[in-house]
Amino acid sequence: MRIREIKQEGKGRLLIRTDELIFPLCEKEAAAWQLTEGVELDTETWDRLCREVLNKRIIRRAMFLLEKMDRTEFQLRRKLRDNHYPEVLINVAVDYVKSYHYIDDLRYAETYIRLHQTDKSRMQLRAALQQRGVPSELIVQAMEEVYEDHEEEMIRNLLARKQYDSEHMDRKQKYRIYQYLLRKGFSNSQIMRQMDLT
Numbered sequence: 115m116r117i118r119e120i121k122q123e124g125k126g127r128l129l130i131r132t133d134e135l136i137f138p139l140c141e142k143e144a145a146a147w148q149l150t151e152g153v154e155l156d157t158e159t160w161d162r163l164c165r166e167v168l169n170k171r172i173i174r175r176a177m178f179l180l181e182k183m184d185r186t187e188f189q190l191r192r193k194l195r196d197n198h199y200p201e202v203l204i205n206v207a208v209d210y211v212k213s214y215h216y217i218d219d220l221r222y223a224e225t226y227i228r229l230h231q232t233d234k235s236r237m238q239l240r241a242a243l244q245q246r247g248v249p250s251e252l253i254v255q256a257m258e259e260v261y262e263d264h265e266e267e268m269i270r271n272l273l274a275r276k277q278y279d280s281e282h283m284d285r286k287q288k289y290r291i292y293q294y295l296l297r298k299g300f301s302n303s304q305i306m307r308q309m310d311l312t
Contacts, residue, residue: 117153135200176207180216188247223248223256237299269308280310
């Protein structure tokens, strides 16, 4: 693969674009490996560059990102892509951190559910985890493991906050509150029961 472009990405950091991929490298490393625009990067040199430099760098980057906050595999992959690492290197880093359980989507989902189950409905929890890239089967498993059903209590608290009064509110006010609770992800039957609409 031929190096098409070498672009300054930051202080001492380059972004190298070939026919097939893009990867970051330090200026000193590019000079040491004699990488310049137009040079042909053969498979043997690429493999050595990955083994000796890039694999170590992307693993360090992944560890740094996970040190700052817990992430799902999807979030970590996205962050590494944002740093211009090619998929082949991202796979190396993800396999490494997975082997030490530094990322574990089931653990992430269970922790997220424990932390947010008192302020989010079951549907909101599921949507938030899907948005973070947690596979559906792991969300189901995590829900079965740790979810405690507080939804009716949450509805009662929200109704109190909205100063709901079934005897003195007109249909329009009740409907507005009912729609609000539906948007929060509560089931129709739970809402009807708590609002005394059955």
